[in-house]
Amino acid sequence: MDKTKLNVLYFSSDLFADVAAVSMISLLENNKEFENITIYMIDDGISDEKKRELKNMVDTYHRRIDFLPAPDPVKFFNYPFKSRYQMGHSYMRMCIGSIVPKEIERLLCLDSDTLVKGNLADLWNIDMAGKVLAGVVDCVNVKAFKKQFMLQETDPYCNAGMFLINLSAWRNDGIEDSIRNIIKQRKGNIFFFEQTLMNLVCRGKIIVLPPRYNSYTLFYAFSY
Secondary structure (H helix, E strand, C coil), X not given: CCCCEEEEEEEECCCCHHHHHHHHHHHHHCCCCCCEEEEEEEECCCCHHHHHHHHHHXXXXXXXXXXXXXXXXXXXXXXXXXXXXXXXXXXXXXXXXXXXXXXXXXXXXECCCCCCCCCCHHHHCCXXXXXXXXXXXXXXXXXXXXXXXXXXXXXXXXXXXXXXXXXXXXXXXXHHHHHHHHHHXXXXXXXXXXXXXXXXXXXXXXXXXXXXXXXXXXXHHCCC
C-alpha cells in the first residue's frame, strides 16, 4: 500500500452535493501533506452541473475526483427490494469491492456530512494486519442488535459513518457474497441496513478506533 496516496469514498445525490462539497473541502484543507488524494464519489443522480462544480473545486487542490455510477441494489444483491432505497441511501458502501478500481487496496469511507478536522496520516497508515474494517463503536442500543444478529457480547458494533476498509481483505474474504446471503436469509429485513451487515459479516475482523476518528452528535447529546 502506498502510504503517500489517500483514497477516500463518498456517496451523494444531487440534493446532498453541496453538503458533500463542505466535507471534501475539510478533507483537502487538512491533508495537504499527502502526495496524492483521490476522491471516489458514488453518483446517485448528481447533475452534470454539480459534477463540474465538484471537479473544479477538487482541481484547485491539484487532487482527483472520480465519479462512479451507483449500482442497482436489486441487481447487485440479487434480491427483489420493494424500492431502490429500502436499504437507505448508504447501501452503496456494501458494493465497494466491485465498483472501486481493483488496484485500490485501502479505502476511507466517509458519510458526506463528515467534517475532517485534522490530518489523517496516522489513521490511514495503521497496520490492519489482515483485518477488514476499522471503525468507532456506535452508542445506540447495541445489545439489542447483538442479540438479534447473534453477535457475541465482546463483538464490536461500529458506526458506519467512518470506516477504514482493507479492500484486499474485503475481496479475498468474499464480503459482498456474505452480505448477499444474509440479505436473502433475512428476506431484506435488517435494521440499520449496511451498518449492521458490515459489522456482522466482518465479525472478528474489525479494529476498534478511538472516538476522535468518528465523533458524532450522540456523544454530546446524552449522558452515559
